[in-house]
Amino acid sequence: MWLQSIVGISVVFLALVALSFFIYLFGKVMVKGVNKKKNNTVKTKMNDVKNVEINADVEDDAELIAVITAAIQASLVKAGISPECKIVVKSFKRVGNDAPVWNSTGREELLN
Amino acid sequence: MDFIDGIGKLLSESGFATMTWQQLLMMVISCFLLYLGIVKKYEPLLLIPIAFGMLLTNLPGAQMFHAEFWSNSAIENFKPDYALVLQKGGILDLFYIGIKTGLFPPLIFMGVGAMNDFGPLIANPKTFLLGAAAQFGIFFTFIGAQLIPAFTIFGISFAGFSAMDAGAISIIGGADGPTAIFTATKLAPHLLGAIAVAAYSYMALVPVIQPPIMRLLTTKKEREVVMKQLRHVSKKEKIIFPIAVTILVVLLIPAAAPLVGMLMLGNLARESGVIDRLSKTIQNELINIVTILLGIGVGATATAANFLAPTTVIIILLGLVAFSIGTTFGVLFGKIMYWLTKGKINPLIGSAGVSAVPMAARVSQKVGQEANPSNYLLMHAMGPNVAGVIGSAVAAGILISLLG
Numbered sequence: 108m109w110l111q112s113i114v115g116i117s118v119v120f121l122a123l124v125a126l127s128f129f130i131y132l133f134g135k136v137m138v139k140g141v142n143k144k145k146n147n148t149v150k151t152k153m154n155d156v157k158n159v160e161i162n163a164d165v166e167d168d169a170e171l172i173a174v175i176t177a178a179i180q181a182s183l184v185k186a187g188i189s190p191e192c193k194i195v196v197k198s199f200k201r202v203g204n205d206a207p208v209w210n211s212t213g214r215e216e217l218l219n
Numbered sequence: 220m221d222f223i224d225g226i227g228k229l230l231s232e233s234g235f236a237t238m239t240w241q242q243l244l245m246m247v248i249s250c251f252l253l254y255l256g257i258v259k260k261y262e263p264l265l266l267i268p269i270a271f272g273m274l275l276t277n278l279p280g281a282q283m284f285h286a287e288f289w290s291n292s293a294i295e296n297f298k299p300d301y302a303l304v305l306q307k308g309g310i311l312d313l314f315y316i317g318i319k320t321g322l323f324p325p326l327i328f329m330g331v332g333a334m335n336d337f338g339p340l341i342a343n344p345k346t347f348l349l350g351a352a353a354q355f356g357i358f359f360t361f362i363g364a365q366l367i368p369a370f371t372i373f374g375i376s377f378a379g380f381s382a383m384d385a386g387a388i389s390i391i392g393g394a395d396g397p398t399a400i401f402t403a404t405k406l407a408p409h410l411l412g413a414i415a416v417a418a419y420s421y422m423a424l425v426p427v428i429q430p431p432i433m434r435l436l437t438t439k440k441e442r443e444v445v446m447k448q449l450r451h452v453s454k455k456e457k458i459i460f461p462i463a464v465t466i467l468v469v470l471l472i473p474a475a476a477p478l479v480g481m482l483m484l485g486n487l488a489r490e491s492g493v494i495d496r497l498s499k500t501i502q503n504e505l506i507n508i509v510t511i512l513l514g515i516g517v518g519a520t521a522t523a524a525n526f527l528a529p530t531t532v533i534i535i536l537l538g539l540v541a542f543s544i545g546t547t548f549g550v551l552f553g554k555i556m557y558w559l560t561k562g563k564i565n566p567l568i569g570s571a572g573v574s575a576v577p578m579a580a581r582v583s584q585k586v587g588q589e590a591n592p593s594n595y596l597l598m599h600a601m602g603p604n605v606a607g608v609i610g611s612a613v614a615a616g617i618l619i620s621l622l623g
Contacts, residue, residue, distance in 0.1 A: 108365050108382065114359040122471050122613050125607065126464060127347035133463070134341065137456050200233045201503045208577040208597065212336050215598070 172196045234279040239510050241523035242277045248526075249273035249518075252416070261423035265396060265514050269415060272518020273526075276311055283309035284519040289319065290409050311519035314512045319408070322623070323513040325481040330506025331397070331608065332461070332485025333498050335576060339602040341456050342449040345556065346568065346599075350606025352552035353572030354614045356392030356545025361385050361618070364537050371402035373506070377529040386618040388534050391418045392541025393611025394425070394575040400517060403616045405623050412521030413531040417538035425578045426585070429570050430547050433586050436550045437566050441557055442590035444565035446599045457490040468613060473518060475616025482612065545573040547602065571600040574607035 176196045183194075206214075230236060246316040252270035276284040288304050289312075291297045299319065304312050317323045340346060364385035369378050380388065387407035390399045391414060399418040403411045421428065434442075454518040461483035469476045471494045488498040553569025583600035 108362055111382070111621050112362050115361070115614065115621065116355060118613050118617050119354045119610055120348075123347040123610055125471070126467055126609070127344040129458065129467065130344035130347070133459065134450075134452075134456065136304065137453055138450070147493075157330065157545055161405045172512040174415060180441055189267070208581065209334060211597065213603075216336075 172199065175199060232280070234281070237279045239279070239523065240278055241527050244275040245521070245523045245526060249277065249521075249579035255420075255423075262396075262419045264510055265419050266423070268514025269419065269518040269521075272311060272314075272515035272519045273412070274518075275515070276519040276522055281309070283287075284311035284315065284522065285309065286520070286522050286525065288312060289315065289520075292409075311515065314516035315513070315519055317402065317411075317509075317512055318404055318411075318516045321401060321477060323403060323406075323509050323516070324397035325477040326509045327506060327513060328478050328612070329481040329485035330502050330509070330589055331576065332487075332490045333502035334506075335486060335489075335605050335608070336601070337460055337605055338452040338457060339598050340458055340605050341447055341452045343599070343602050344560060346572075346602030347606045347609075348556070349549055349569045349572040350551055350574075350602035350610040351572075352569065353545045353549035353574075353603070353607050354393065354610045355548035356541040356543070356573070357389045357611070357618075359544045360389035360392050360537055362539035363540060364388050364533075367533065375529050379406075380530075380533075383622050384410060384530075386622045387414055388537050389541055390414075390611070390615055390618065391421065391534075392419070392545045392573070393607075393614060394422055394545065394573040394579065395543060395608060395611045396502040397513075398574075398611045398615045400513065401478060402526050402618060405619050408520070409525055410530065410534060411517060412526050413534045414538075415517040416521065417535045420535075421538055421542045422578065423576045425573075426582050427574050428542060429573075429579065429582045430586050432546045433550055433567055433570050433582075434542060435551060436547065437554065439590055441554065441566050442587060443594065444557065444562055445491070445591065445594050446565055446568075446596065447563065449598060454490070454492070460489065461486040461490065464609065470611070472613055472616040472620065475613050475622040477610060478612035478615060479609065482608065494570075540575065545569045548549040549573060549607075565594075565596055565599070568596055568600040568603055572603040572607045572610070574604065574611050576604050576608060577601065580604040 176194060179194055179196070249270045252266055252273065255261045256266035256270060264400060274279060285304075285308060288308060289299050301316070304316065311348075362385075364380045365382060370376070383406040387399075387403040387405075387410055390402040393399065396415070396418050399414055400411065403414040407414075465480055465483040468479045478561075483502050488494050488501055533604045549569035549572035550566055550570070551569070553564065553566030556564040556569075565583075565587060567583045568580075571583045573579055580597055580600035580603075584595065584597040587594045587596040
């Protein structure tokens with residue numbers, strides 16, 4: 108009984124560690140391959156482009172509020188409402204995510 | 220025969236006259252399970268067919284299911300006579316053929332594979348370990364079930380569980396319905412009804428059972444950890460993954476082949492992108508049809524004689540133990556990974572290792588968000604969650620080959 112349990116859990120770990128290791132190695136190879144390809148294209152086509160660092164601090168609420176305000180203003184203008192219409196975003200709150208996980212995954216895949 | 224005699228004969232043959240109190244009690248239990256499914260929405264997709272199967276099988280005189288065709292404790296290694304089942308069996312006997320022969324659970328697994336994205340697991344293969352850790356619940360319960368001594372209380376006797384019974388019961392800790400049904404059919408078919416009801420009830424109760432354990436075992440600081448965004452997983456990786464897993468796992472544990480093979484076939488259908496029609500059928504029509512037949516067939520085995528026994532209560536309690544231990548080890552392993560990675564892994568995703576896809580991952584997300592509202596753990600928790608599905612299928616294969 109004890110032996111069977113020890114053998115059982117050991118084999119489960121062995122199988123999943125083997126899989127994990129295999130996927131890890133495989134991922135490394137794939138990521139390397141993709142990076143190599145990317146580097147080649149960058150070198151040939153965009154030699155003069157300098158690296159531009161964008162420091163977007165998404166945790167900064169003030170910046171987020173500014174972005175949200177601008178987005179609402181822009182959508183109002185697009186909808187034909189006067190740009191004079193003034194909006195003040197005082198706070199924002201993330202609504203609960205009720206979407207089924209399949210839908211979220213699908214959406215995320217589309218975004219990627 | 221005069222009119223009165225005719226009516227009398229009809230009445231004496233009706234279910235009202237032949238009903239036993241045990242059957243009546245089973246009807247009440249099935250109505251309660253229907254209530255849980257319909258009103259409380261506890262895994263309704265399976266609980267409703269299971270509960271209705273229970274109701275049908277316990278209606279006296281309906282002859283829809285014949286337990287005697289499928290098992291006989293007096294005969295060792297009893298093999299069902301399928302010719303007899305086809306000739307004399309009721310409709311529930313016919314549905315049960317698909318369970319007894321081990322056909323339905325792998326088909327459900329094919330659907331699960333087609334519905335699941337293994338991307339988060341491929342992006343972070345370390346989470347495989349969390350899926351393995353959560354299987355501790357299965358093996359602890361396997362020992363625990365065999366340690367329960369035989370007893371007699373108030374004239375009700377319990378003869379103890381054999382190793383095969385214990386193996387079938389412990390798989391409830393895998394929190395995976397089809398795996399539990401598959402294993403129970405192979406190891407202890409007489410306990411199938413109770414095991415299926417326990418497994419699906421606990422899966423529905425994941426949001427109630429897991430959070431207290433998760434909060435108890437983690438500090439607020441650990442729960443607040445925001446994990447690094449997962450890398451992009453290429454299509455090629457997603458296609459090679461199911462093929463590689465099938466080869467590796469089946470070579471290692473051949474008994475896990477029906478479950479793992481079908482799971483990965485379903486996933487390959489989804490990821491290959493060239494058989495969209497088949498993939499859609501697998502994740503919609505096929506899994507729905509099989510779910511109906513599987514649910515009713517499982518419910519049918521819950522006859523009064525099988526279900527109204529002390530073993531049912533013990534199985535339900537052991538299921539809870541298995542599930543809680545699985546969650547505990549998942550979270551504890553998550554903590555170990557938190558320390559080893561110097562705080563890069565949120566231990567809450569460990570609890571998702573018990574499978575119960577995608578409910579357990581959503582629980583990790585919810586508990587994580589309570590501690591840090593801007594934290595999104597869902598995709599990170601999907602890794603251990605699908606690893607848990609593979610892990611419990613592997614554990615089932617091991618139990619079947621060790622005990623079967």
